[in-house]
Amino acid sequence: MKSNSVEKAYQLAKERYAALGVDTERALKAAAKIPVSMHCWQGDDVGGFEHGGGTLGDGLAVTGNYPGKARTPQELRADFDQASALIPGTRRLNLHASYAELDGKKVDRDALGAEQFKGWIAWAKQRGIGLDFNPTYFSHPLVKGGCTLSHQDKAIRQFWIEHGIRSREIGAAIGKALGKTCLTNLWIPDGMKDTPADRRAPRARLAESLDAIYVKRIDPKLNVDAVEPKLFGLGSESYVVGSHEFYLSYAVSRNKLLTLDAGHYHPTEGIADKISSVLQFMPEIALHVSRGVRWDSDHVVTLTDELQAIAQEIVWGGYTDRVRIGLDYFDASINRVAAWVIGTRNMGKALLLALVAPIDRLKAAEREGDYTTRLALLEEAKTLPFGAVWDYYCMQQEVPVAEAWVAEVKRYEKTVLSKR
Ligand code: RNT
Numbered sequence: 001m002k003s004n005s006v007e008k009a010y011q012l013a014k015e016r017y018a019a020l021g022v023d024t025e026r027a028l029k030a031a032a033k034i035p036v037s038m039h040c041w042q043g044d045d046v047g048g049f050e051h052g053g054g055t056l057g058d059g060l061a062v063t064g065n066y067p068g069k070a071r072t073p074q075e076l077r078a079d080f081d082q083a084s085a086l087i088p089g090t091r092r093l094n095l096h097a098s099y100a101e102l103d104g105k106k107v108d109r110d111a112l113g114a115e116q117f118k119g120w121i122a123w124a125k126q127r128g129i130g131l132d133f134n135p136t137y138f139s140h141p142l143v144k145g146g147c148t149l150s151h152q153d154k155a156i157r158q159f160w161i162e163h164g165i166r167s168r169e170i171g172a173a174i175g176k177a178l179g180k181t182c183l184t185n186l187w188i189p190d191g192m193k194d195t196p197a198d199r200r201a202p203r204a205r206l207a208e209s210l211d212a213i214y215v216k217r218i219d220p221k222l223n224v225d226a227v228e229p230k231l232f233g234l235g236s237e238s239y240v241v242g243s244h245e246f247y248l249s250y251a252v253s254r255n256k257l258l259t260l261d262a263g264h265y266h267p268t269e270g271i272a273d274k275i276s277s278v279l280q281f282m283p284e285i286a287l288h289v290s291r292g293v294r295w296d297s298d299h300v301v302t303l304t305d306e307l308q309a310i311a312q313e314i315v316w317g318g319y320t321d322r323v324r325i326g327l328d329y330f331d332a333s334i335n336r337v338a339a340w341v342i343g344t345r346n347m348g349k350a351l352l353l354a355l356v357a358p359i360d361r362l363k364a365a366e367r368e369g370d371y372t373t374r375l376a377l378l379e380e381a382k383t384l385p386f387g388a389v390w391d392y393y394c395m396q397q398e399v400p401v402a403e404a405w406v407a408e409v410k411r412y413e414k415t416v417l418s419k420r
Pocket residue numbers: 041046134187228230233261288297328
């Protein structure tokens with residue numbers, strides 16, 4: 001698309017929005033500042049690099065075998081750079097402990113330190129992007145019977161407690177090195193496929209293990225901790241130790257962040273409505289923006305009503321500095337770089353859409369009890385010339401406008417990915 005036609009369309013759109021009291025210039029500036037943490041694991045099907053890539057399991061599964069997946073940290077970083085060049089706005093990268101660079105040494109998860117992430121840290125520093133971190137409680141022989149921190153064997157729990165402690169220290173080192181607070185998010189697969197006889201004891205053990213992980217105080221400027229609930233999963237259909245109520249209570253009582261994953265609830269239960277509820281009682285939360293489809297919690301993020309509702313709650317609620325937005329999905333059936341670009345651009349679109357909504361008018365109508373106008377405006381807003389604003393935003397951010405990025409990914413596939 002020619003830049004002057006993008007510009008022209010934007011000027012018309014700007015006038016149209018202004019008639020509704022919306023300042024698109026302000027919206028564009030605000031959109032560019034909201035960080036979105038991209039998950040490293042879309043680039044290699046959640047494989048990691050510990051021993052040349054793990055076999056995924058323990059509650060997670062990736063389907064598809066599209067060629068060209070990243071096999072080394074260097075390839076993954078190159079793919080992320082390629083994706084990055086096609087996405088407007090501010091990004092972070094979310095790492096898992098299993099993406100450690102062990103340099104041929106045997107370092108188990110209970111012995112990891114910042115040393116194993118220095119390659120990632122240097123790379124992020126060079127680009128001025130922040131890193132987030134996750135302990136990896138899956139794809140490891142000590143996940144026994146699907147359990148980690150809640151396991152009945154004390155030695156197994158201890159191994160995983162140590163991993164949690166190490167992960168927070170790595171998070172702090174990342175925060176210090178980059179001058180940007182790292183979010184260390186904890187998710188474990190622990191649960192049961194079939195009806196448990198004892199729901200209580202594993203939860204008591206999990207609470208105790210978590211307390212042991214969080215004993216050490218870490219400067220919240222360097223690292224903040226989050227816990228991520230799930231209602232059910234693969235192999236934990238009947239019981240998940242770290243349920244929503246478990247972690248909600250844990251986070252409130254221990255001053256931790258709660259991570260709401262959009263794919264972790266019942267199929268018709270969204271996370272958007274939870275945001276302003278939990279933020280009444282905790283200073284910050286984290287999101288794993290994902291898209292659940294039937295039993296899978298991790299499809300590529302598309303511009304659904306649910307995604308728009310999430311962005312609206314963040315923006316309309318004035319919560320942009322209290323919600324750490326991260327993505328979490330994995331699709332190996334399409335080009336992985338494209339999967340990153342599609343999901344992250346959609347997150348950006350949803351945020352910008354929320355920013356250009358005539359929210360002042362909507363709120364005024366609501367205050368006056370004029371629900372007719374509220375509904376009418378909400379519906380009319382759906383066909384405002386948003387595409388012109390989005391295209392202009394991409395142009396301004398020096399990334400491809402509209403579908404032009406697809407050709408870039410195809411070129412990368414041909415020259416780089418297909419050679420792997
Ligand atoms: C799993 C959780 C968790 C993982 C990643 C890989 O259900 O959503 O966040 O997807 O840590």
